[in-house]
Amino acid sequence: MSTPMVLTAAMVGAETTREQTPHLPISPEEIAEDAARCREAGAAMVHLHVRTPDGKPSQDTELFRAAIRAIRKRTDVLVQVSTGGAVGMSVDERCGPLRLTGEDRPDMATLTTGTVNFGEDVFWNPRSLVRDIAKRIKELGLRPELECFDVGMIDEARYLAKEGLVALPAHFDFVLGVPGTLAARAEALDFMIASLPEGSTWTVAAMGRHQLPFVELAAERGGNARVGLEDNIYVSKGVLAKGNWELVEEAAKRAKAKGRTLATPQEARKLLRLD
Ligand code: KMH
Ligand code: ZN
Numbered sequence: 001m002s003t004p005m006v007l008t009a010a011m012v013g014a015e016t017t018r019e020q021t022p023h024l025p026i027s028p029e030e031i032a033e034d035a036a037r038c039r040e041a042g043a044a045m046v047h048l049h050v051r052t053p054d055g056k057p058s059q060d061t062e063l064f065r066a067a068i069r070a071i072r073k074r075t076d077v078l079v080q081v082s083t084g085g086a087v088g089m090s091v092d093e094r095c096g097p098l099r100l101t102g103e104d105r106p107d108m109a110t111l112t113t114g115t116v117n118f119g120e121d122v123f124w125n126p127r128s129l130v131r132d133i134a135k136r137i138k139e140l141g142l143r144p145e146l147e148c149f150d151v152g153m154i155d156e157a158r159y160l161a162k163e164g165l166v167a168l169p170a171h172f173d174f175v176l177g178v179p180g181t182l183a184a185r186a187e188a189l190d191f192m193i194a195s196l197p198e199g200s201t202w203t204v205a206a207m208g209r210h211q212l213p214f215v216e217l218a219a220e221r222g223g224n225a226r227v228g229l230e231d232n233i234y235v236s237k238g239v240l241a242k243g244n245w246e247l248v249e250e251a252a253k254r255a256k257a258k259g260r261t262l263a264t265p266q267e268a269r270k271l272l273r274l275d
């Protein structure tokens with residue numbers, strides 16, 4: 001029996017707009033409705049950003065609280081919050097969701113381990129800032145998903161582990177195909193897998209038209225995959241996905257065709273060592 005595959009839905013992001021797709025969920029209710037459908041379609045986790053009511057990206061603690069409460073009222077899907085936010089945000093702003101404790105505490109948080117070009121912008125993650133966020137994630141008692149846009153960012157995780165800020169083995173997310181960074185190529189994925197600290201788990205998030213084909217590459221390699229409107233708005237060439245759930249549905253179909261079963265949130269918790 002192969003290991004169940006964890007599908008993550010990156011539902012909102014900070015860059016996708018309603019002008020690009022009318023199906024982007026923005027309000028807590030819209031996010032919760034789509035999250036419940038993603039869970040039914042096979043997602044074990046959602047990667048969460050939030051927006052102000054007029055659609056602007058935000059890392060506001062209370063907006064996250066409202067979205068997480070709405071999601072948990074509807075479904076048992078795991079909630080991974082973004083600490084990346086949108087380019088240009090300060091570290092304190094980015095860490096808004098890490099102020100949620102008690103029953104509103106998220107299940108996981110992202111930690112990007114280096115700076116990259118991000119389209120025409122720069123996603124700014126100097127080493128001191130990475131350590132600051134790593135400490136806050138640790139203090140909240142969460143395990144990070146280490147977001148790596150390049151192989152050097154995997155190596156940085158080893159330094160973080162030596163400093164006691166991250167526990168190894170860890171869970172990594174390979175983000176491939178953002179303009180200005182490592183492209184979504186199978187050889188790049190294979191190099192990243194080969195570069196992982198022993199025993200670590202991984203997810204791949206490929207941008208745009210690469211998103212669904214990379215679900216298949218991940219399935220074949222025993223890994224996990226992220227799909228969703230944060231990274232891609234089309235379910236097939238020129239056809240908008242009617243919600244995140246439709247991308248999860250398509251990802252689930254492709255994973256199963258490769259012989260993989262899908263992890264439940266409970267299984268994902270074990271596989272990603274969240275407890
Ligand atoms: N929106 C990007 C600048 C994360 O969620 O941790 C950063 C991002 C990464 O989306
Ligand atoms: Zn994100």
